[in-house]
Amino acid sequence: MPLLFLTQSDVERSQVGLYGALAANLYIGACFLALPFAIGWRVWRNLRRPPQVLKGATSELLFDLAPVLKSRNGLRARARAGAIQFLALVRHRKALPRVTGPQTGRNQDTMPGKPRKSPADVSSAHAVEQNANPPETRRTGIRLDSDRHSPSGSAFQKNTPTSLPPRRPHPSNLLLLPGNESLACHRVELVLSLPELPPALNGLRIVQLSDLHFVGRIPDEFYELVVENSNRLEPDLVVITGDIADREECLPQAQRVLAPLRAKSGVFFILGNHDLRAGVESVRTALTEIGFKNVGGRVEQLTVDGTELLVGGNELPWLGPAPAYPDLPEDTPFFRLLLAHTPDQFYWAIRNKIHLVLAGHTHGGQACLPWLGPIIAPSAYGIRYAQGLYHKAPTTMYVSRGIGGEFPLRYFCPPELTCLTLLSETSGSEPKPIRVS
Numbered sequence: 001m002p003l004l005f006l007t008q009s010d011v012e013r014s015q016v017g018l019y020g021a022l023a024a025n026l027y028i029g030a031c032f033l034a035l036p037f038a039i040g041w042r043v044w045r046n047l048r049r050p051p052q053v054l055k056g057a058t059s060e061l062l063f064d065l066a067p068v069l070k071s072r073n074g075l076r077a078r079a080r081a082g083a084i085q086f087l088a089l090v091r092h093r094k095a096l097p098r099v100t101g102p103q104t105g106r107n108q109d110t111m112p113g114k115p116r117k118s119p120a121d122v123s124s125a126h127a128v129e130q131n132a133n134p135p136e137t138r139r140t141g142i143r144l145d146s147d148r149h150s151p152s153g154s155a156f157q158k159n160t161p162t163s164l165p166p167r168r169p170h171p172s173n174l175l176l177l178p179g180n181e182s183l184a185c186h187r188v189e190l191v192l193s194l195p196e197l198p199p200a201l202n203g204l205r206i207v208q209l210s211d212l213h214f215v216g217r218i219p220d221e222f223y224e225l226v227v228e229n230s231n232r233l234e235p236d237l238v239v240i241t242g243d244i245a246d247r248e249e250c251l252p253q254a255q256r257v258l259a260p261l262r263a264k265s266g267v268f269f270i271l272g273n274h275d276l277r278a279g280v281e282s283v284r285t286a287l288t289e290i291g292f293k294n295v296g297g298r299v300e301q302l303t304v305d306g307t308e309l310l311v312g313g314n315e316l317p318w319l320g321p322a323p324a325y326p327d328l329p330e331d332t333p334f335f336r337l338l339l340a341h342t343p344d345q346f347y348w349a350i351r352n353k354i355h356l357v358l359a360g361h362t363h364g365g366q367a368c369l370p371w372l373g374p375i376i377a378p379s380a381y382g383i384r385y386a387q388g389l390y391h392k393a394p395t396t397m398y399v400s401r402g403i404g405g406e407f408p409l410r411y412f413c414p415p416e417l418t419c420l421t422l423l424s425e426t427s428g429s430e431p432k433p434i435r436v437s
Contacts, residue, residue: 034376034383035369058189062417063225065183070176172217174409182408183222185415187229188400196355196394197424198333200307206337207235207263208418210360211402213274214254215246218404223257226403226417231262233419236304238263241360242272242315242341244287246406248279251286259290265304270296270313272341272361274406280319295339299323307333314340314348325352343385343399350395356422357397362386364401368412387413 175182197204207230212223230238238261245254261267269292275283284294293300295313297320302309312323318341328334338345338354342361349357364387365374377386390397401416 030376039372059186062185062187062229065219065222066175066180069171069183069219171219172408174407179411181410181414182218182405185226185417187419188416189419190398191421191423192396193423194355194396197335197422198307199424200305201309201335201422202424204304204422205233205235206237206239206420207233208239208241208358208400208420209403210241210400211243211363211404213243213246213404213406214250215406216250217408220253220257227257227260229417231260235419236264238267239339239358240269241339241358241400242270243274243360244269244271244283245278246274247277248282251278251282255286255290265302267292268295268300268311268339270315270339270341271319273318276318297321297323299325309335309337311337314338314345316345322348342379343397344380346385346390346395346397349397350392354395357395359397360400360402362399363405364413366405366410366413370412
């Protein structure tokens with residue numbers, strides 16, 4: 001399936017090629033091999049008695065852009081535009097002057113039987129390329145016509161005399177597959193009753209965004225709606241737990257989309273493994289320029305309603321070092337929050353007495369089965385910490401399904417905007433208990 005639906009633009013933007021397509025198909029094969037283990041894990045998980053640490057959970061659909069995308073960018077229109085672009089590329093290459101032969105010392109275009117291409121053919125090829133996309137496709141692409149002269153579009157410009165005009169990236173064809181939930185974002189609201197939470201922080205609201213994956217495959221409209229709905233929640237903190245951008249050229253897009261994010265005590269972020277492709281320093285600089293606070297490998301001390309809150313970031317195993325939380329007396333009312341890109345750092349958090357861990361990286365399994373859930377996940381523990389809530393004293397961890405993906409292909413595992421409300425034991429609130437893994 002991934003091999004059939006990878007377009008030329010998809011391959012160029014992610015540098016996937018044939019090996020990447022084969023890897024995608026091997027991933028699907030691994031899912032089938034892991035299916036028996038997934039069934040056994042689900043049965044064992046449902047039979048054991050869970051601790052009641054988290055209380056109250058709701059999930060609702062925020063928006064779904066898939067119907068809009070399919071109506072504006074139908075498969076027929078996309079195929080027709082792709083065929084026209086391919087023909088334009090062929091005509092353009094034929095119109096270019098040939099290289100002078102090293103032995104003959106003359107231009108190969110002047111050989112008998114091969115008429116020389118005129119400059120008019122070159123200009124006509126450019127005209128066909130510019131008109132390859134229908135008006136509705138140009139209107140709904142990630143980069144609008146007006147963005148050609150914007151800073152965010154400058155990275156895609158090639159002003160050489162023999163190059164084609166820059167092609168605006170289009171949403172991936174994977175988004176048009178039936179049942180794909182990559183554009184159907186859910187809001188997951190959790191109420192956490194944590195005994196370690198100081199009473200002054202009762203009601204603290206945290207919004208988590210994870211695995212945004214700015215790579216040019218998902219329309220800007222999707223990310224803009226995520227940011228808009230995050231601001232409506234009026235959070236005290238917004239945290240971004242890694243995998244922000246896969247390409248350095250997409251950093252201006254990430255800046256433009258994420259800049260409106262608001263939180264009373266600030267927006268904090270760490271990096272993930274995909275951010276290494278875009279450049280660690282480039283991603284950090286891009287986000288700090290719009291006012292976000294980097295906590296990768298360090299600890300930030302906040303004062304919220306007169307109470308201290310420690311926010312640290314663990315980017316291991318890709319980036320180090322691990323954050324060094326201060327060694328405080330146990331009676332000190334400091335709440336320790338950790339942002340970790342991968343849930344594999346859960347046991348590190350337990351050893352360091354972290355109260356709450358927010359992680360991502362697994363995309364929730366990305367392709368799940370009904371009732372069985374995830375089949376495979378990029379974790380040292382398999383699907384054990386693929387998504388959801390986990391607790392082992394004194395640490396509680398939540399693993400988000402994330403927002404995007406390098407390959408936007410999701411089944412029974414939609415993106416999520418996570419909102420966590422923290423309650424102390426003295427709050428008097430008694431929501432309905434839920435299952436914690």
